[in-house]
Amino acid sequence: MEKATVVVIGGGATGLGILRDLSMRGVKALLVEKNDLVNGASSRYHGLLHSGGRYAVKDQEAAKECIIENQIMRKIGKSCVEPCGGMFTRLDIDDPAYEELWVKGCADSGIEATPITLDEAFKLEPRLSRKRVKSAYLVPDAAVDGFRMAWQLIDSSKRYGGQLKTYTEVVGFDSVNGELRGVKVRNQFTGEVYEIGCDIAVNAAGGWAGFVGKLANVEIGVQPDKGTLIAFNQRITNHVVNRLHKSSDGDIFVPHGSITILGTSSMSVPDPEDTSTSREEVESLLKIGEETFEDLRDFRILRTFAGSRPLYIPPGGAVGRSASRGFAIVDHANDGLKGFFTIVGGKFTTYRLMAEKMCDQICAKLNNKTACRTAEEPLVEEVSDNDKARAKKFFPSYGTNLAATRLGVERFKKVVERLENDPESRQLVCECENVTRAEVEEICKSDTSFIVNDVRRRTRIGMGTCQGNFCALRAAAVFADMGVESTAKDSLIRMREFLQGRWKGIRPVLLGRTLRETEMTRSIYELSMNVTGGEPQ
Amino acid sequence: MKTSDVIVIGGGLAGFMAAAAAASRKQSVTLLTYGSGSLPLASGAIDFFDAKIPESAIKDLPDTHPYKKIGAKALDDATKFFCEITAQANLPYVGRLSTQIPIVTAVGTLKYSALVPESMDASKIISKSKIFVVEIAGLKDFYASMIIDNLKKHFHDRTFQAVKIDLKLLGGRDITCMDAAQLLTDNEQPLANELKALNATPDDAIIIPPILGVAGNFSRDVVKTQLRADIFETTCLPPSPAGMRLQRAFMKYLQKSGVKILENSKVVRGVVEGKKVTGVVVENVVREKTFPARKVILATGGFYSGGITLRDFDKPKEPIFDLPVFFPEGAENWSNTELFSGKPQGFSTTGILTDDKLRPVDSSGKVLFDNLHVVGANLGGCDKIFERSSGGIAISSAFKAATI
Numbered sequence: 012m013e014k015a016t017v018v019v020i021g022g023g024a025t026g027l028g029i030l031r032d033l034s035m036r037g038v039k040a041l042l043v044e045k046n047d048l049v050n051g052a053s054s055r056y057h058g059l060l061h062s063g064g065r066y067a068v069k070d071q072e073a074a075k076e077c078i079i080e081n082q083i084m085r086k087i088g089k090s091c092v093e094p095c096g097g098m099f100t101r102l103d104i105d106d107p108a109y110e111e112l113w114v115k116g117c118a119d120s121g122i123e124a125t126p127i128t129l130d131e132a133f134k135l136e137p138r139l140s141r142k143r144v145k146s147a148y149l150v151p152d153a154a155v156d157g158f159r160m161a162w163q164l165i166d167s168s169k170r171y172g173g174q175l176k177t178y179t180e181v182v183g184f185d186s187v188n189g190e191l192r193g194v195k196v197r198n199q200f201t202g203e204v205y206e207i208g209c210d211i212a213v214n215a216a217g218g219w220a221g222f223v224g225k226l227a228n229v230e231i232g233v234q235p236d237k238g239t240l241i242a243f244n245q246r247i248t249n250h251v252v253n254r255l256h257k258s259s260d261g262d263i264f265v266p267h268g269s270i271t272i273l274g275t276s277s278m279s280v281p282d283p284e285d286t287s288t289s290r291e292e293v294e295s296l297l298k299i300g301e302e303t304f305e306d307l308r309d310f311r312i313l314r315t316f317a318g319s320r321p322l323y324i325p326p327g328g329a330v331g332r333s334a335s336r337g338f339a340i341v342d343h344a345n346d347g348l349k350g351f352f353t354i355v356g357g358k359f360t361t362y363r364l365m366a367e368k369m370c371d372q373i374c375a376k377l378n379n380k381t382a383c384r385t386a387e388e389p390l391v392e393e394v395s396d397n398d399k400a401r402a403k404k405f406f407p408s409y410g411t412n413l414a415a416t417r418l419g420v421e422r423f424k425k426v427v428e429r430l431e432n433d434p435e436s437r438q439l440v441c442e443c444e445n446v447t448r449a450e451v452e453e454i455c456k457s458d459t460s461f462i463v464n465d466v467r468r469r470t471r472i473g474m475g476t477c478q479g480n481f482c483a484l485r486a487a488a489v490f491a492d493m494g495v496e497s498t499a500k501d502s503l504i505r506m507r508e509f510l511q512g513r514w515k516g517i518r519p520v521l522l523g524r525t526l527r528e529t530e531m532t533r534s535i536y537e538l539s540m541n542v543t544g545g546e547p548q
Numbered sequence: 549m550k551t552s553d554v555i556v557i558g559g560g561l562a563g564f565m566a567a568a569a570a571a572s573r574k575q576s577v578t579l580l581t582y583g584s585g586s587l588p589l590a591s592g593a594i595d596f597f598d599a600k601i602p603e604s605a606i607k608d609l610p611d612t613h614p615y616k617k618i619g620a621k622a623l624d625d626a627t628k629f630f631c632e633i634t635a636q637a638n639l640p641y642v643g644r645l646s647t648q649i650p651i652v653t654a655v656g657t658l659k660y661s662a663l664v665p666e667s668m669d670a671s672k673i674i675s676k677s678k679i680f681v682v683e684i685a686g687l688k689d690f691y692a693s694m695i696i697d698n699l700k701k702h703f704h705d706r707t708f709q710a711v712k713i714d715l716k717l718l719g720g721r722d723i724t725c726m727d728a729a730q731l732l733t734d735n736e737q738p739l740a741n742e743l744k745a746l747n748a749t750p751d752d753a754i755i756i757p758p759i760l761g762v763a764g765n766f767s768r769d770v771v772k773t774q775l776r777a778d779i780f781e782t783t784c785l786p787p788s789p790a791g792m793r794l795q796r797a798f799m800k801y802l803q804k805s806g807v808k809i810l811e812n813s814k815v816v817r818g819v820v821e822g823k824k825v826t827g828v829v830v831e832n833v834v835r836e837k838t839f840p841a842r843k844v845i846l847a848t849g850g851f852y853s854g855g856i857t858l859r860d861f862d863k864p865k866e867p868i869f870d871l872p873v874f875f876p877e878g879a880e881n882w883s884n885t886e887l888f889s890g891k892p893q894g895f896s897t898t899g900i901l902t903d904d905k906l907r908p909v910d911s912s913g914k915v916l917f918d919n920l921h922v923v924g925a926n927l928g929g930c931d932k933i934f935e936r937s938s939g940g941i942a943i944s945s946a947f948k949a950a951t952i
Contacts, residue, residue, distance in 0.1 A: 522859070
């Protein structure tokens with residue numbers, strides 16, 4: 012039987028943070044994830060590295076955690092963070108009394124909030140509504156790339172012996188006399204069920220934590236809370252722009268590279284799998300968003316997406332936006348299962364701190380005295396300037412830096428060697444995101460690439476302007492050739508699945524120039540490729 | 549300025565066809581185009597309808613369908629006229645309204661159309677025992693192994709062989725099928741030599757990407773005469789050489805017939821007197837200019853080409869004449885949960901409704917302008933991609949509007 016000291020359940024930021032932390036402390040840990048990594052709230056969010064400003068009035072404990080973790084993340088995950096800075100703007104329709112509370116809250120929480128004049132604000136953010144904005148402050152918010160952070164966490168964990176299995180769902184627990192012995196899992200593709208022996212299991216399944224708890228007959232107060240976001244195809248703002256009012260829907264804009272994300276809504280849902288989005292949600296976000304940026308509707312919307320925040324509801328606690336963004340650790344020894352823990356709640360910005368607290372408890376049980384080092388050691392080594400210079404001979408420098416930080420030192424070196432030796436590998440599979448065939452081939456070979464969408468999350472193919480129109484065909488072909496898993500082989504299914512994934516986010520925003528792209532998608536894949544393979548009826 | 553008998557707005561397949569048909573009837577024609585039209589997206593084949601016998605299926609359509617406004621005669625005449633134009637440019641098309649001919653796609657499925665370019669007609673592959681699929685070193689978007697994997701599902705018990713030939717395309721930027729087709733125009737011998745070296749026999753088929761030149765079948769003829777085996781071109785990702793060949797064939801015909809072609813002419817509005825359109829206004833960098841006409845044909849396309857726009861949900865617009873636009877109202881009718889859903893997509897049925905002379909009508913069916921005709925992807929009421937009717941509707945509506 013396969014064995015690990017600790018099995019971590021859930022491949023989101025928290026689970027990956029725990030895997031890294033345990034591995035660095037020398038604990039043999041294995042992470043299982045029922046889907047692909049960061050497929051829940053850890054990628055379906057703003058990508059906002061909070062300064063804490065958003066919580067300065069309501070939840071100062073969370074605010075203080077945020078500002079500390081914000082500084083740590085900039086240091087350990089340098090290439091995942093875009094230090095664009097943040098701005099809080101109060102509009103004419105917002106309560107001036109809240110501004111006073113907020114200024115005090117920031118000061119009390121140790122968040123530097125610098126007031127600026129309106130002239131300065133409009134100079135820094137020219138698209139802000141001149142009619143509406145009444146005051147503005149700068150705060151140390153930043154943008155953070157959840158995908159990149161995840162790949163770097165994995166690389167760091169693996170360096171210390173951490174292991175992981177994707178598309179592996181927990182289906183039960185094995186215990187003897189109230190003591191955990193192992194975790195039963197199922198391979199999502201083959202259906203095979205088997206057991207992984209362990210002393211400790213950590214339920215870090217986020218919105219799914221309640222379901223995992225049920226398998227062990229323990230009740231966990233987690234409420235999946237759906238947030239819907241819109242990605243625009245332009246950089247509308249230079250800073251993270253927040254509304255200076257009581258936290259509400261649609262009041263944050265986060266710039267990432269060449270796009271901007273607007274969000275989010277807050278809606279309790281029964282099922283964390285519910286990542287559906289609707290025209291009504293989009294309309295309501297746009298309506299609020301255009302209070303801050305009047306010409307918002309003139310920008311092309313790329314897609315919309317939703318994720319479920321795993322809000323922790325202590326017995327009798329509040330739900331929805333009033334629920335705490337704090338986190339909780341539960342030792343289920345009190346529920347009759349020794350060795351089983353749940354960590355729930357929290358937010359992306361504080362994932363590292365959550366992992367540290369969880370691992371402190373685990374290590375205490377294991378009598379492991381090694382201190383946590385995740386706040387000091389950078390996630391990955393920097394790719395050398397020399398390797399970057401070699402790569403730049405074959406693709407644009409903008410693409411080089413992005414590829415270097417998502418691939419990491421070793422894979423990047425391999426990709427550069429391919430680029431040097433095989434001219435065909437220099438072809439861009441995805442022109443929108445500058446992804447070369449060499450990189451796609453390298454990722455196809457990875458043991459976590461089962462479907463083309465897995466390759467997309469790691470390389471960014473299909474995430475840009477054309478949303479997969481050109482790369483769907485190319486990626487499916489390369490994947491069929493290079494993919495190690497049998498699931499790679501049916502190129503038509505993989506192609507349709509990939510395009511369907513893109514369609515899900517496009518459908519609720521099917522207007523303007525996005526409509527045009529969709530007509531192109533259909534023209535290519537239905538008319539020129541007959542990708543459904545149908546014959547005349 | 550001299551008044552044109554006919555002004556055609558739009559440089560896609562429908563616009564070209566309308567201008568050609570009007571010119572063939574000795575009308576003075578001005579063609580105003582802006583951008584490159586949607587031919588660069590085209591597969592090259594002309595789809596009429598997704599049915600074993602398109603002609604019969606079209607007869608059974610409801611009266612509201614654009615084909616019913618066009619009528620069987622215009623459909624028939626348009627098909628013949630289209631084949632004449634393409635044949636004159638040495639771009640022969642095979643097939644007719646009662647057939648469906650397969651072509652091989654770039655992913656290895658078969659696509660069926662009533663009219664296909666001779667260079668793509670894959671019906672003869674059925675009698676071959678060995679099939680070569682030829683990759684060109686450095687050429688993007690053509691993956692022999694994927695094509696073979698999928699093609700095997702259609703052609704059992706054949707030998708397939710993937711080969712890669714070198715035409716010295718490597719070393720610079722990415723090469724698309726269009727680049728290769730342009731490079732090989734009037735420079736076919738390197739390709740012919742490489743294909744000859746396969747030693748393929750008349751029992752074999754050679755499948756290649758669509759790189760046989762951008763002018764009719766001239767490049768294909770040079771290569772084919774040197775081979776014993778048949779060669780078959782596939783479709784490709786845009787830009788499409790097969791679409792380019794069509795564009796060239798039409799341009800040649802239009803120039804020969806004295807059609808005045810004004811490119812980069814963005815029509816911003818019509819000039820209207822009561823129920824009559826007397827001309828259109830074109831905007832360029834410095835000024836506006838009015839072009840008078842006795843008849844105007846609107847071939848500006850659908851959402852893809854900007855002939856119909858949608859800034860806000862449930863408010864589609866036709867930007868030149870502000871014509872009423874038919875559309876399915878509400879999010880639930882606008883699109884299907886699945887992209888490839890086996891049923892029409894609501895948004896794709898958006899467009900202008902007409903009478904049986906293809907003149908725009910309002911929601912009560914009243915004709916709005918007596919001498920304005922709407923053709924091609926501007927027409928609403930059916931999902932032309934789902935039905936596989938875009939090509940047939942384009943050429944037959946254009947022909948009818950031009951010759952009415």
